Amino acid sequence: MNPISLSLSLLQQPFPIAMSAISFSTPSSYYHSFPSTNPPRVTLLTRISCVSNPTRPIRKQTTDQSETQDLVRLLTRKITDKEPLLKTLNKYVKVVRTEHCFLLFEELGKHDKWLQCLEVFRWMQRQRWYIADNGVYSKLISVMGKKGQVRLAMWLFSEMRNTGCRPDTSVYNSLISAHLHSRDKSKALDKALGYFEKMKGTERCKPNIVTYNILLRAFAQARNVDQVNSLFKDLDESLVSPDIYTFNGVMDGYGKNGMIRDMESVLAQMKSNLVKPDLITYNLLIDAYGKKQQFDKMEQVFKSLLHSKEKPTLPTFNSMILNYGKARLKDKAENVFRNMSDMGYTPSFVTHESLIHMYGLCGCVSKALELFDGLIESNVPIKVSTLNYMLDVYCINGLPQEADSLFARARSIKIIPDASTYKLLYKAYTKANTKELLDKLLKQMDKDGVIPNKRFFLDALGAIGSSRVKSGSANTRTGSNSPQKIAKAQLET
Incomplete structure (x- = not known):
């Protein structure tokens, strides 16, 4: 049985009747059609009342957040091939509740185990404490979307309404994000705009700043300047105010596409709205200017960062090293590395890979090899990506035999290609x-x-x-x- 068929079999079974309810508040800040033969509709013996009212009283949790996270970590470690997921959940059935399952969805989603998320959901429905909740559906739709399972996300949205839940803003935000993860970006953007217009016409689903941030970033990445401007105008006329994430998302979308002027226009708009830049703003500007080799502007942004309340991070230095390297500016890249060390920063594997790649582009094979060998002698775990960078150094410098020799001894230095x-x-x-x-x-x-x-x-x-x-x-x-x-x-x- 393929994953889609198996997931359908998990979801098509009858929903149990909820015996008691537990309220679980879901953050609204989460960013993120079934086949023509639709799954059979769920037959309910009684109507389930969905917990979706944002003003509902929240029951005081019996465990604090740290205890909840500890239990979820324990469950995640226990779930292996030797001890299947359902067996683990049944073992802890007396203590696992909605809040644990919610965090478990996140953990499983991070490790690409979207099918297991559906198993957890099906298990939840069998419990006496379960009641349909918008937050649970919103998270599941988000996980399915991020893993490219858009049809499953749509099916969950349909089944959510069949259980008596009425969609709210957070559910629509997850649904929009799910569509934007599909391969056909043009169709996805049209779908997203359709949902956006529907939200504006539904009182309890009015777009919030998260909705605008999702759409603005998506259209910026698609290079659709007109639609970005239209959304900004719509935002300005609404009761919603842009935040730092609004401007960072749009600038990042433009920056990654090399649209520097449009990025700078959004930066000016950000300043006119009296929104102060944060570390992410500085980093994305440094990266965008660096990729376009506008190093004067990149260096000016870095100086501004040093004089601000923010502090550089490793990604700040890694980006500068890599972009100087691509421009064959070895001395400048090495100077950034020295300054980084003088400021007390410890290089990460990305830093080392950026330096190795830089030396390869500059034709300094011996320097790259010296750095790579130094990592081996230090006995730090070396990632396969670092091996790949060193192999690429040999290849781009016309040394395939040396690449073959390093590949042959990779396992002896505990790197598995x-x-x-x-x-x-x-x-x-x-x-x-x-x-x-x-x-x-x-x-x-x-x-x-x-x-x-x-x-x-x-x-x-x-x-x-x-x-x-x-x-x-x-x-x-x-x-x-x-x-x-x-x-x-x-x-x-």
Whole structure:
């Protein structure tokens, strides 16, 4: 049974009758159609009253927040292949309540276990204390959306109403976010606007600042300046006031798309609204200017940050190192690293990876290797992403044999290559036209059980195309046994 079918089987069973209620307040600040043959409707013996009134009295919890989190951590550790989820929940059935399940949804969602979220939900419905609650549905819809299960999110929305719940603003916010995680962004944005207009016409579902923040960020990322301006105008005419998240979200969307002027326009609008920048504002400006290699502005923002009440963070320095590196400004990147160390910051693995990548782009292979070897000698756990950066240094500097040697000894230094490692080397060996190394890599992939998909080979063929363009040669060797022919043959099969 596939995950979708299994999830349907979990949700299509009859809902139990709630014997008693527990009120659980859900934060409204969470940002985030079924198949044509719809699941059978739930048949209820009696109507369930949904706890959705925002003014309802909140029952005093018998346990404090720390005890709730401790129990959820315990449950998360207990849930393994040897002890299935339902067995664990049944073991703690006397103490687990709605607030625990709510946090469990978050933890399972973080680890991509959306199907288990549905199992927890189904288990909740069997308990005497369960009552349908907008907050629970809102969180489940959010989790399903983030994991790309938009149809399940829609189905949950439909079933929520069948249980007697009336949608509120937080539920619609989760539903909008769920649609925005779908692949068809144009259709998703149209759907989001449709829900937005429906919310404006429903008294208990009026858009709040979270609604505007979700939509503004989404349209900024889609480069739709007109719609962003329209939403800002709508916001200005409403009773809702923009906050720091409003401006940060839009500036980040523009910044990531290299739309510097539009980003600066929003920054000016932020100042006119007397909203003070926070650390996120400074960091996204530094990153956006750095990516566009507008280093004068980047450095000015950094100076402003140092004179503000905020303090730089590791991402601040990592971004500057990486962007200086991409511009081959080795001295400036090294100077940032020295300043960071002098200010008492401890480098993270991202810092080391940024430096290794920078040295590779600047052709300083020995410096990159010195840093990498230093990490190995320090006995700190090394992530596979760090190995990949070092392998890439060799590859972009025309040293495929050295890359092969490092790959061969990776396990001896307690680094286990993953699919991204094989993809990196496959593209590099194909681009470098090194058939012997490519054959060796394919054998190792087969030995390790790494099965490449279509995207794997399409990326490799993309590497071939870029290699030909850069070389300017129309006579690149493409014999029957060349890496290029191998990649094409494997794509066809």
